Amino acid sequence: xxxxxxxxxxxxxxxxxxxxxxxxxxxxxxxxxxxxxxxxxxxxxxxxxxxxxxxxxxxxxxxxxxxxxxxxxxxxxxxxxxxxxxxxxxxxxxxxxxxxxxxxxxxxxxxxxxxxxxxxxxxxxxxxxxxxxxxxxxxxxxxxxxxxxxxxxxxxxxxxxxxxxxxxxxxxxxxxxxxxxxxxxxxxxxxxxxxxxxxxxxxxxxxxxxxxxxxxxxxxxxxxxxxxxxxxxxxxxxxxxxxxxxxxxxxxxxxxxxxxxxxxxxxxxxxxxxxxxxxxxxxxxxxxxxxxxxxxxxxxxxxxxxxxxxxxxxxxxxxxxxxxxxxxxxxxxxxxxxxxxxxxxxxxxxxxxxxx
Amino acid sequence: xxxxxxxxxxxxxxxxxxxxxxxxxxxxxxxxxxxxxxxxxxxxxxxxxxxxxxxxxxxxxxxxxxxxxxxxxxxxxxxxxxxxxxxxxxxxxxxxxxxxxxxxxxxxxxxxxxxxxxxxxxxxxxxxxxxxxxxxxxxxxxxxxxxxxxxxxxxxxxxxxxxxxxxxxxxxxxxxxxxxxxxxxxxxxxxxxxxxxxxxxxxxxxxxxxxxxxxxxxxxxxxxxxxxxxxxxxxxxxxxxxxxxxxxxxxxxxxxxxxxxxxxxxxxxxxxxxxxxxxxxxxxxxxxxxxxxxxxxxxxxxxxxxxxxxxxxxxxxxxxxxxxxxxxxxxxxxxxxxxxxxxxxxxxxxxxxxxxxxxxxxxxxxxxxxxxxxxxxxxxxxxxxxxxxxxxxxxxxxxxxxxxxxxxxxxxxxxxxxxxxxxxxxxxxxxxxxxxxxxxxxxxxxxxxxxxxxxxxxxxxxxxxxxxxxxxxxxxxxxxxxxxxxxxxxxxxxxxxxxxxxxxxxxxxxxxxxx
Ligand SMILES: Nc1ncnc2c1ncn2[C@@H]1O[C@H](COP(=O)(O)OP(=O)(O)OP(=O)(O)O)[C@@H](O)[C@H]1O
Ligand SMILES: [Mg+2]
Numbered sequence: 001x002x003x004x005x006x007x008x009x010x011x012x013x014x015x016x017x018x019x020x021x022x023x024x025x026x027x028x029x030x031x032x033x034x035x036x037x038x039x040x041x042x043x044x045x046x047x048x049x050x051x052x053x054x055x056x057x058x059x060x061x062x063x064x065x066x067x068x069x070x071x072x073x074x075x076x077x078x079x080x081x082x083x084x085x086x087x088x089x090x091x092x093x094x095x096x097x098x099x100x101x102x103x104x105x106x107x108x109x110x111x112x113x114x115x116x117x118x119x120x121x122x123x124x125x126x127x128x129x130x131x132x133x134x135x136x137x138x139x140x141x142x143x144x145x146x147x148x149x150x151x152x153x154x155x156x157x158x159x160x161x162x163x164x165x166x167x168x169x170x171x172x173x174x175x176x177x178x179x180x181x182x183x184x185x186x187x188x189x190x191x192x193x194x195x196x197x198x199x200x201x202x203x204x205x206x207x208x209x210x211x212x213x214x215x216x217x218x219x220x221x222x223x224x225x226x227x228x229x230x231x232x233x234x235x236x237x238x239x240x241x242x243x244x245x246x247x248x249x250x251x252x253x254x255x256x257x258x259x260x261x262x263x264x265x266x267x268x269x270x271x272x273x274x275x276x277x278x279x280x281x282x283x284x285x286x287x288x289x290x291x292x293x294x295x296x297x298x299x300x301x302x303x304x305x306x307x308x309x310x311x312x313x314x315x316x317x318x319x320x321x322x323x324x325x326x327x328x329x330x331x332x333x334x335x336x337x338x339x340x341x342x343x344x345x346x347x348x349x350x351x352x353x354x355x356x
Numbered sequence: 357x358x359x360x361x362x363x364x365x366x367x368x369x370x371x372x373x374x375x376x377x378x379x380x381x382x383x384x385x386x387x388x389x390x391x392x393x394x395x396x397x398x399x400x401x402x403x404x405x406x407x408x409x410x411x412x413x414x415x416x417x418x419x420x421x422x423x424x425x426x427x428x429x430x431x432x433x434x435x436x437x438x439x440x441x442x443x444x445x446x447x448x449x450x451x452x453x454x455x456x457x458x459x460x461x462x463x464x465x466x467x468x469x470x471x472x473x474x475x476x477x478x479x480x481x482x483x484x485x486x487x488x489x490x491x492x493x494x495x496x497x498x499x500x501x502x503x504x505x506x507x508x509x510x511x512x513x514x515x516x517x518x519x520x521x522x523x524x525x526x527x528x529x530x531x532x533x534x535x536x537x538x539x540x541x542x543x544x545x546x547x548x549x550x551x552x553x554x555x556x557x558x559x560x561x562x563x564x565x566x567x568x569x570x571x572x573x574x575x576x577x578x579x580x581x582x583x584x585x586x587x588x589x590x591x592x593x594x595x596x597x598x599x600x601x602x603x604x605x606x607x608x609x610x611x612x613x614x615x616x617x618x619x620x621x622x623x624x625x626x627x628x629x630x631x632x633x634x635x636x637x638x639x640x641x642x643x644x645x646x647x648x649x650x651x652x653x654x655x656x657x658x659x660x661x662x663x664x665x666x667x668x669x670x671x672x673x674x675x676x677x678x679x680x681x682x683x684x685x686x687x688x689x690x691x692x693x694x695x696x697x698x699x700x701x702x703x704x705x706x707x708x709x710x711x712x713x714x715x716x717x718x719x720x721x722x723x724x725x726x727x728x729x730x731x732x733x734x735x736x737x738x739x740x741x742x743x744x745x746x747x748x749x750x751x752x753x754x755x756x757x758x759x760x761x762x763x764x765x766x767x768x769x770x771x772x773x774x775x776x777x778x779x780x781x782x783x784x785x786x787x788x789x790x791x792x793x794x795x796x797x798x799x800x801x802x803x804x805x806x807x808x809x810x811x812x813x814x815x816x817x818x819x820x821x822x823x824x825x826x827x828x829x830x831x832x833x834x835x836x837x838x839x840x841x842x843x844x845x846x847x848x849x850x851x852x853x854x855x856x857x858x859x860x861x862x863x864x865x866x867x868x869x870x871x
Contacts (some may be wrong), residue, residue: 212731214724222716224704231663231693231701232716233684 016285019331020299023324030323031316048309049302057190059305061263062275065197065254066297067305069197069279071206071331072250074288078210079243080223081131085145086251087276089126093119095156098164098174098267101260111181112260116198119256120249126152127248131241137279141244157269164267173268182265183202184258200249200294207290209246219243249258251276278304281325285332292301359423360386362408362439362519367417369403369720371758377403378414379574385519390541390551390563392582394594396790397762398748401554402444404571405521408552409441410434440512441521444528444761445699445786446504448511450497455479457496458511482510487543489536489796492756502533509540517537517820519550524761526555527788530649530816550600556762556790557817558587560866570594573729595792603669603802605842606826609871610639613658613674613810614779620668621655621834629655630834633669636871637779637810642801644842645814646851652834654696657781660812661693662686673779687716691776692804694768696814698761701726702768705757709749712739712756713771737774745770746796765797773800775805783814798824818848827869830854839869 024289031045032038049059069086076083097115105111126148133139164174183194210216218239222229226236254276259267282300286292309319362385367495369378377400385391393401406412408419410428421424428434431441433764448457455475464474488506493571496504505525512520526534541551541564550626555561555655561568562582570593578593585593630652637643645653658664660671660735662683671678681689695701703712714723714734722733738752746764749759756767765788772780782801783825801824803810815821821828822842830838830851838854838861840846853859 018664212729214718214729215727217711217715217729218718221704221707223712224706225700227701228704228715230683231661231695232718233682233687234715234718235682235684 002169002233012287016148016296016332018140019328022331023327026327027320027324030320035314035316037314041316044313045303045306045310045316045320047306048313049305053187053190055225055305055309057187057192058308059301060196061191061193061261062301062304063257063294063297064199065257065275066278066282066301067199067294068202068250068257069276070249070282070286070293070297071202071253071279071290073279073283074286074290074293075206075210075219075247075250076243077283077288077324079219079240080146080169080226081134081141081240083127083141083145083244083247084277084280085127085130085148085244086254086272086279087143087199087272088145088149088166089248089251090255090258090272091149091156092122092126092274094259094267094271095159096122096252097254097256097259098177100176102164102174107178109180111178112183115181115260116253116256119252121252123255124245124249126242127251128245131244135241153270160267160269169211174266176266177260181260183260183262191261191263193262195261198253198257199297202339203290203294204251206250212291215239215242278325281329284329358386360384360420361422362552363392363420364404364408365418365420365558367404367407367414367419369400369407369412369414371403371783373754373758375750376574378407378417380417381571382575382579383408383550383569384579385550385574386567387550388548389566390553390564391544392553392555392565392568393571394555394558394561394590396594397766397788397793398760399571399790400574401571402523402760404524405441405552405554408434409439409521424724427486435515437516438516438518439521440509440515440517440519442505442508442512444524448496448504448507451495453493453495454490454507454510455492457507458482458514458833459494460511462515476606477856478514482513485543485547486510486513487540494639494795501528501532505529505537506540513549517549519552520544521552523554524556524788525553526560526760531818534560547833554847556788556794557859558590558791560637561590562587562609572596590605591791594790603798606641606805609641609826610808613639614812615672616656616660616669617652617672618669619659619666619671621652621654621659621664622667628834630831633836634831634870635836635839637812638871639778639808639810640805641826642805642811642813642824644821644828645812645831646818646821646855647814647831648855649816650703651831651855653831654783657693657695657783657812657814660779661691661695661781684719688719690776690809691781691783692772692775692779692809694772694783695781696783696787697824698764698768699757703756703764706755708753708766709742709747709756709759710734710752713738713741713752714766716771741770741774745800762790762793766793769797771801773804777804777809780804780809780811782811784816785813786815786820818851821851822846822848826871829869832857836866839866841869 028042031041035041050053072086097119100106100115100118101111105114129148130141130144133144134141160174161172165171186192186194210220218234221234222236222239229236254261258264258271264271282293282296286296304321307318309346310316364381364383367378367381370376381400381404383404395401405410407414410431410433424681426437449460458479459475464471464478476492483490488510490503490506496507510519525537529537544551553565565582568580568582569576572594614637616633616635619630619632623629633656645656647653655664659666662681666679678686699705714737718724721736723730735752742749742752745766747770748763756764759767785797785801789797801811813821813824825842828840828842829836832855
């Protein structure tokens with residue numbers, strides 16, 4: 001939708017906020033029931049990410065990554081394709097960027113841009129395959145993209161262990177990248193690095209492509225109604241494959257941001273910590289609208305860091321985040337309406353209904 | 357005079373965005389009657405029905421059922437008050453069986469388990485009582501539309517609806533099915549139920565209803581006894597002017613535009629859909645494709661549009677074999693198509709009106725330059741077409757899915773006829789479209805013809821085919837069984853006999869009409 005009526009956008013936002021509030025309330029009840037020190041735990045959950053430069057860096061680093069994966073998912077969701085391959089794209093992209101960083105180019109200023117470019121190419125190949133398989137053989141993109149994730153994780157982990165880790169060291173990561181291959185920090189000594197800039201630029205780019213280019217219009221039309229698109233002379237299969245490929249490139253870019261980021265500066269096995277998948281939540285809550293993605297990522301990244309810090313500093317396990325996550329998805333995706341809304345409407349003489 | 361069973365007073369409903377869909381509407385329905393609500397597209401009929409069914413909350417006005425004031429917060433309340441509604445777009449679960457769909461939500465129970473036997477028996481009983489013949493066992497997805505509609509009606513009756521709202525039930529039905537529906541409606545009212553009935557075809561309204569409420573521009577403009585009105589006085593009330601549905605025949609016929617030779621079409625599962633189709637269409641003529649739905653007419657149109665593979669024979673467009681051309685190339689050569697189902701095939705609901713109006717011309721430099729959208733060009737095009745085709749819509753950026761049915765159809769027509777086509781494929785152009793818009797769409801089609809288009813027209817409405825066509829071919833079981841040059845003595849009865857395979861034409865007679 002190129003235009004959102006303010007009224008519907010507003011109810012949309014209230015709905016999401018309410019979903020978050022409900023999820024937090026449930027989380028609080030669980031903390032209350034399980035923790036020795038529930039108030040401290042919950043305060044950590046809600047305030048810790050903002051407490052120091054270091055934790056703020058952790059938060060923003062997550063936001064950048066969540067934004068990128070959210071964008072990758074938004075793109076395929078808008079074309080109504082349920083490709084879930086971002087994680088695999090992150091791995092192949094990360095590996096590709098690592099090859100550049102660990103090669104002689106790694107010490108030159110070319111390393112970062114070239115690494116990103118190569119990572120995007122690798123990711124797009126990983127995105128292209130399920131699209132092509134669907135167009136050609138009718139293979140479900142859900143199944144094939146999940147399979148490709150699995151393959152990518154296995155193969156990349158093996159390459160790291162067997163070829164990139166210093167021989168005989170038993171380490172599960174590559175040596176550190178040269179400085180020229182690590183993203184510069186924006187706030188020194190924190191993880192607040194160039195990644196967030198990359199994510200924001202990508203957000204603008206995806207928005208532009210979706211709403212200002214003919215390819216984006218075709219993509220959205222195919223998403224709304226593929227039968228109609230075919231009849232209008234749009235080749236739905238071409239659009240579908242190219243969408244998955246471009247989304248794959250964003251996934252690959254995220255891989256580069258991972259390994260080049262100040263958090264890593266090297267590649268390690270299982271490096272994505274399953275964050276790539278959380279882009280699904282970001283995209284669902286953002287209704288696949290690119291400009292909403294960083295906003296949702298900002299809020300969700302905060303909860304995510306909060307949960308992690310709570311897990312470290314108190315007796316409540318990080319897994320509480322899973323509950324919050326599941327509830328938000330459930331509430332947002334099930335288009336629930338506010339309980340008692342009719343009652344409130346009646347109390348207020350039905351004013352909310354006419355509010356425009 | 358009996359007390360009304362349902363009374364709506366001063367109903368006002370303003371949609372977010374500011375459309376005043378209902379503006380102080382009054383409706384009085386008496387028990388046991390068939391009450392028709394008529395009015396042009398976008399007059400607010402469906403909105404009023406949604407208010408009666410608790411789906412839309414009125415911003416002002418009141419409702420009484422059986423003399424009791426009611427205030428519905430949702431359909432559940434309306435169902436409890438004895439109101440049932442069948443929408444034009446059904447809300448059945450396709451993979452569930454008929455009886456499961458009927459009882460879904462209030463299943464009969466035996467202990468804590470679902471009492472299937474009882475459900476099936478109840479559905480059988482209901483369908484006999486109200487003459488809504490349908491087998492309870494098969495999955496709904498396998499039923500034709502007409503039967504699915506019966507399932508919807510049974511669903512409402514199972515919940516003991518005393519007042520049944522049918523929003524444009526006949527728009528999706530073949531003439532035979534309409535008669536069957538009317539039989540059921542008569543059985544309903546004979547047993548004391550009340551029916552509210554919406555339709556655009558006035559002969560249907562006059563046949564089935566007892567009283568009629570007329571709406572125009574969100575207001576009620578009158579309530580009449582059916583016996584006091586005829587088609588033209590009712591039409592004048594609806595539109596506010598005299599409407600004539602007369603069209604002129606083609607003056608001259610030009611060159612051969614499209615040749616179909618021994619065409620064979622096969623479904624994905626190997627079933628033959630059409631075989632040995634041979635016909636020619638000329639510039640400047642309308643060729644009517646007559647036949648009961650599912651006899652190959654729609655499939656022929658799809659094949660010409662490039663949306664269905666050809667299994668044998670040939671299609672030639674102005675000397676070029678069509679099968680070498682993509683959909684886009686066909687469109688570039690002047691092919692335009694108004695498909696049967698506007699929501700499933702003709703529009704991208706969710707996208708804006710402007711985007712829908714530009715969707716078939718994304719290589720036009722007015723809309724796209726070097727891959728970048730020209731938003732102003734797309735908007736200007738929409739503004740111009742909205743004006744030229746008098747589409748009732750808030751503006752070019754409105755989601756096309758929120759338009760009333762007839763206005764959605766106008767969007768499709770506007771897009772396909774915005775430029776003079778060479779070949780025009782038309783399937784059910786005026787389904788669910790009001791009188792004024794029907795007149796307008798008919799005029800648009802004949803204008804396209806006079807501009808040189810070769811038109812293929814398929815319709816379930818024989819009157820429409822007889823009114824517009826210059827020549828007609830009749831389809832039966834995937835083959836062409838008869839052909840006519842249209843003339844004043846040709847009647848729908850004659851066509852009907854060929855459509856049902858009762859009569860056959862000699863090859864000579866057929867050849868005579870096959871230019
Ligand atoms: N959900 C909606 N949001 C905004 N406007 C709407 C919505 N539904 C309907 N409208 C507008 O309200 C007006 C009345 O629509 P309604 O569907 O009630 O007309 P109708 O009489 O049923 O027409 P039709 O015969 O074409 O079905 C139209 O202008 C329509 O565009
Ligand atoms: Mg309607």
